[in-house]
Amino acid sequence: MARRPLTVLALAAAIVLLLSSLRPAGPGPRPPAAGARSRPLRGLAVVMDPGHGGIDSGAVAAGVQEKGVNLAIALAAARELRDFGARVVLTRHTDQAPVPRGERRYLRDRRRRAELVAETGAQLFVSVHANYVGGSGPRGPLVLWNPSANAGSRALAGAIRTSLQGALGVRVRMAPQAVLILQWARVPAVTIEAGFLSNPVERAALVRPAYQARVGTAIAVGVRSYWTARRAQDTFWRGLAWAGA
């Protein structure tokens, strides 16, 4: 009895798949084109934000300034994302804050970083920081996403968390947090606290270029898995809408 409906369903699914593969790209994430295997992020633009900079050093522990660690990790992530074919816009390339001075500098600086998303047409925002607490015990990366921000933020945080966990072999937490800059970005946006500068073991790792590169690469790989999954989903739904039209 169920045989005929199942056959019809299977046929419908096959048609949808066929149509979705034939359908030309509309706005939004594009389906993979030629060379997609080596440049899977072609068509994606990411704002990569190394936290702090200039007169704002961020946390400081045993002489290590957070701003330098953030920049090194973000540059490594940017390199890898470009290798994957993405366009990367850095909020800073050097030890210079986007808004270096003036009244209410701190707030305007954060605004400026978020504004770059709309100005450059970026689809994702990724901010890199390092953590600090009073005690030396806490350690491990933490991925933050703002529950009032774009709905994709949580999935992006999850993908980066999974990637960091695999690359570093440590437990990586993720948490919702009302970070304003993530809300201002208006696209899927996360802050990665790469580790605790207050923990001596983690601090020693965070200043090593090889470790910074490993963290940066893991962030880029997380972005890649989020984006390719989202693109596959969009392609499927577009195909379904087209088939139903």
Ligand SMILES: [Zn+2]
């Ligand atoms: Zn910070």
